[in-house]
Amino acid sequence: MGTFVKFYIDGKECIARHGTQLVKAACENNIYIPTLCNYPGIPPKGACRICAVIVNDKAVTACTTKVSESIVVHNNTPELEKFRKSVVEMLLSEGNHFCPSCEKSGTCELQALAYRYRVTVSGFPYMFPFREIEAWHPKLMKDHNRCIQCKRCIRGIKNDQRKSIFAFGKRGTHVEINIDHDASEGISDELAQRSMDICPVGAILRKRKGFDVPIGRRKYDNKPIGSDL
């Protein structure tokens, strides 16, 4: 058990155990730092940069930073909020995100962040990449159009042999996260559901289940992201 340290976020005095992940420590002190590639319980990756904060005058990602005594954190500043908004816009431009027909709509973290930052249209040119759907798996579907390559699935979803059921395929700008044939064979319905749930967007879908939660009862229908600390 670590010792408690005192630190500051936007001038507010906060307390957390030494070494706690900054995102989590902020949350414990009722402060929201937006995240996308971070997922509670799995090692952070620092991939998406939406959790960027200034710690002691240096820009860092809050998901990969640990709290220590007296650090001074800037979180809710106009510059950082602008930066975060552009991260969301970039992600929206880079893939094909058509919320009107996506079953993750209302539960999608990217969409929820877009609402938070009032993204009505991306400031970046839409790339409209041509991407396939991977549909061969009996329980899962992988829609590459929507994948933001956060790698939450790779890090968080393992089979009984502790092997990741998702893996990188292709390279460079064509990089894809695919379903691993061998590791994903015979997965349980529960693991299939967890795979869908861990994905912040609608890139991993559980087959034959879509739209079974009515509008009004979806995760962000009544509570905008960041409001439920």
Added chain:
Amino acid sequence: MGRKITIEPVTRVEGHGKVTIHLDDNGEVAQSRLHIVEFRGFERFVQGRPYWEVPVLVQRLCGICPVSHHIAAAKALDVVVGAGTGDGLTPVAEKMRRLMHYGQIFQSHTLHFFYLASPDLLFGYDAAPEKRNVINIAEANKELAVQAIMMRKYGQEVILATAGKKIHGTGAIPGGVNKNLSIHERDALLHGEPQLSADKMVELSQSALEFFKDYYKKNKSFIDNFSRFDSNYLSLVRKDGALDLYHGVLRAVNSEGKKILNDVDYQDYLEYIREDVRSWTYMKFPYLTHLGKDQGWYRVGPLARLNTADFIPTALAQKEFEEYKKNTFGSPNNMCMHTHWARLIETLHAAEMIRDLLNDSDLQKENLVTTGTRQGRGVGVIEAPRGTLFHEYEVNNDDQITKCNLIVSTTNNNEPMNRGVNHVAKAFMSGKKEITESMMNAVEVVIRAYDPCLSCATHAYGEMPLEISLYDSKENVIEQKRK
């Protein structure tokens, strides 16, 4: 020298279209055409998508009646998930969908009659265009405008309670629905606000009919004769011949009332219906296969439905139906403007259906979804506000759509709309040297009697103002008018 007139764009209808009128060397109308000049491609871009996404995706075809596409697609996919061809859903699932659909019929018919068509009736099609709109209706007849708004609002509230959103909801899923109706939602619709109760909607629908019938008494000749012509009629009917807008068998009758398609299963629609393609429009021309292109075209929508159905299974609408049928001594009604009358009888039927469904405790049951043996293909047909709507999908073993065919109501009415336009052009244009305002208006009136939804038909997007072009016999444009 022969001439050709183009009317483009067409207003108070939804979608992009134009009308061309070709004159012969004597200045007489040789031929008129309604061109649909937009292309959307929904049938292509749903390919590859997971089948359960389709009912939500394809409803984006339309902002006025998305529920029709939503439910037609869900019905087709019921077949795919093994939930049967219309009889396999649980009672709560079928009744929730019916409630959603009748809510949609109610709001869409109200929109069509009051917002889109009534300015023509109230002010006359030769009134100035700036006068013939819903804003002036509100000024001229406030009570009527308030009635229109309340009725449409009520229909939208029914959709909200069943689909989760007033426009583009998600209630119907392959094999059933994703929610039932809570007691709270039921009570709000049954007797929530005094002006927004189920009984009040029945009453308002009756008063809308009285408004029309009163208008009819004073304008009988116009309503009876404007763009009147014989045709075949097609719709779904319940197995016992009753009007049923959600499910049934396909029936077609000719202008004398003889059955030319005898209550067949719509899963086999391709055996009975083909679509013809013409180079000058994106909209196809469906026809009954056994009668061929020239004889097999038909009309769909309220006029058609009240010609094919034997009776209406709700008391007040049935009474109105009987009175309406007296106009033609029980035979099919071939009078285009009677479509509005038929539409209002259906509006009353929808209000009665909504009221009766709300009183049915099946809507509070929990068993929402049925599944069975997966099939590779499914067809869903529904009577959308503007007529019979066909959705057909093929799905591969990986659950992706491989083929989609949509025949929307407007497409079914393509040939009749063209004939209607031709009819009006002949009556108004012959012998005249230029496009007159009242002629442009009359063309719109005829299109509007059928359908304000041209974009669904080519599966396109946007507004639709009217443009008419006049061509001579050498295909030179002599005049073009837009408004």
